[in-house]
Amino acid sequence: MRLPNFAEGGRIALAAIGTQKLRSALTILGIVIGVATVMMMASIVQGLRSQIMTSVEIAGPTTFYVVRFFSQTPLNPDNLPREVRIRPVLKPDEARLLNALPEIAYSGIWIQLFQPLAFQGTRTQTMTIFAADDHYMEMQGGLLLAGRFFTQAELNAGAQVVVLEETTARTLLGARRALGATIHIGGQPLKVIGLYRTPENIFQPPTQEIAAIIPYETGHRYFRYDDTNALWIVARPRPGVSVVEAEDAAMVALRRARRLRPGDPNTFDLITQDQILDIFNKLTGVFFLVMIVLSSVALMVGGIGVMAIMMVSVTDRTREIGVRKALGATRREILWQFLVEAATLTLVGGAIGIVFGLGAGEGLKSWLGFQAGVPVWSAMVAVGVSVGIGLVFGLLPANRAARLDPVEALRYE
Numbered sequence: 001m002r003l004p005n006f007a008e009g010g011r012i013a014l015a016a017i018g019t020q021k022l023r024s025a026l027t028i029l030g031i032v033i034g035v036a037t038v039m040m041m042a043s044i045v046q047g048l049r050s051q052i053m054t055s056v057e058i059a060g061p062t063t064f065y066v067v068r069f070f071s072q073t074p075l076n077p078d079n080l081p082r083e084v085r086i087r088p089v090l091k092p093d094e095a096r097l098l099n100a101l102p103e104i105a106y107s108g109i110w111i112q113l114f115q116p117l118a119f120q121g122t123r124t125q126t127m128t129i130f131a132a133d134d135h136y137m138e139m140q141g142g143l144l145l146a147g148r149f150f151t152q153a154e155l156n157a158g159a160q161v162v163v164l165e166e167t168t169a170r171t172l173l174g175a176r177r178a179l180g181a182t183i184h185i186g187g188q189p190l191k192v193i194g195l196y197r198t199p200e201n202i203f204q205p206p207t208q209e210i211a212a213i214i215p216y217e218t219g220h221r222y223f224r225y226d227d228t229n230a231l232w233i234v235a236r237p238r239p240g241v242s243v244v245e246a247e248d249a250a251m252v253a254l255r256r257a258r259r260l261r262p263g264d265p266n267t268f269d270l271i272t273q274d275q276i277l278d279i280f281n282k283l284t285g286v287f288f289l290v291m292i293v294l295s296s297v298a299l300m301v302g303g304i305g306v307m308a309i310m311m312v313s314v315t316d317r318t319r320e321i322g323v324r325k326a327l328g329a330t331r332r333e334i335l336w337q338f339l340v341e342a343a344t345l346t347l348v349g350g351a352i353g354i355v356f357g358l359g360a361g362e363g364l365k366s367w368l369g370f371q372a373g374v375p376v377w378s379a380m381v382a383v384g385v386s387v388g389i390g391l392v393f394g395l396l397p398a399n400r401a402a403r404l405d406p407v408e409a410l411r412y413e
Helices: 002-019 021-059 092-099 136-140 152-157 166-173 216-222 243-257 273-316 318-326 331-368 376-403 406-411
Strands: 064-067 104-115 117-119 127-132 143-147 161-165 182-185 188-197 210-215 231-237 269-272
Touching (some): 021 331, 064 243, 104 216, 104 243, 117 166, 127 216, 152 216, 161 166, 161 182, 243 269, 273 331, 273 376
Antiparallel strands (some): 064 231, 161 210
C-alpha cells in the first residue's frame, strides 16, 4: 500500500514544484548548497590524500628523516623555545655518519629555501629551492631532461650551479637555451647545468613549486635559512632492512656522536612517512569536519525552508485533506503522503546538489592540478541526508495535516 502512496506523493510534490516554481526553488536552494559543499569538500580531501600518497610512494615508504625538533606547526626561528635552542643544529658530518652505517643505503642533509628567481629583468614569485645532492631525484622522483646533475667536486666546493625545473626555465628564459645561462636566486648568480622534470602528480602547495636544485654547500654558504624548520637529514634503509632497524641504528649512532648518556633524552627527532601521513590525516580530518559543519548549516536552512513550505501546503490544501478523510483516508495515509512530498522536495535538491558537486569536482581537478574526483560514498551520503532532512523537517507539517478534523477541514475556505 505504501508504494502507491509514495508514487502519488511524489507526483503531487513534483506538481507543486511546477506550479510554485519560485517558492520551491528557494526552498531547495539550501539543500543544493549543502549537498554540493559536502561533495566538493570530499573531493578536495580525497584529491589531497591521493597526492600525498603518491609523493610518499615516490620518496619510498621506508624513507625517514632526522630533524632538530619535530613540531606539527612551524616554529618561529627568532623565538625558539628553550627545549629547541638547547638542541644542536644538524651537521653534514652526521649525515655522512649515517650514510656509513651498514643498515643505511643513503643519507644526505638537505635545506629547503624560499627565494625568487630572476633572469634579465624577468622575476618569479617566491619558490621552493632545495639544496641537496646528486641523489635528490632518486629520493624525490623526477627526470633529468638535459645537461647533468652535480659532480662531487661541485658538491664539496659549494659551486654556484643549479639544476632548473623545466617549467621555471620556460618562465624565466622563454625560448632561450637554458644550459649555460646564468640566473639569479635570491640575488646570487648561478649557472644552469641541467634541466629536470618533476613527477606529474607530486603534491606541491600553490606558490611553493619546487623550482630548482642546488648543491647543499651552496645553499649553506650563500643563503640564509631556518636551521630548525628547513634543515633535515634524509635517510633510507638498505633493501631487507626494516625502517625500525634502520632508525634504531641511526639513533644509536647519533647519540654516540653527540655524547649522550644512557639516561639523557635525544637531542634530535626521527620522523617516518607514517607520522607524516598521520599528521596529514589529522589536519584533513579537522578541515573536513569544519566543512561538514558549515554545509550542515546550509542543509539546516534548507530543512527549515522545507518545513515552512509544507506548512503552507497543509494550509492551502486543508479542504483537500478533509475530502480525503471523508472518503476514508486514514491519519497514517495522510501523514505518509506529506512526508513523501517533503522527502521528494529534498531529494530533488539533493540530486541538483550532486550535479553541482560533480561539476565542482571536475573544476577542482583542473584548477588545483590533481585528481579530485568526487567519491561515490559522498554522493550516497548526500542523497541519504537530503531525504532524511525532508522526512525530519516534514514530520511537523505532516503530523499537523494528519490531525486535522475532517469536518473542520471541509468547512475551511
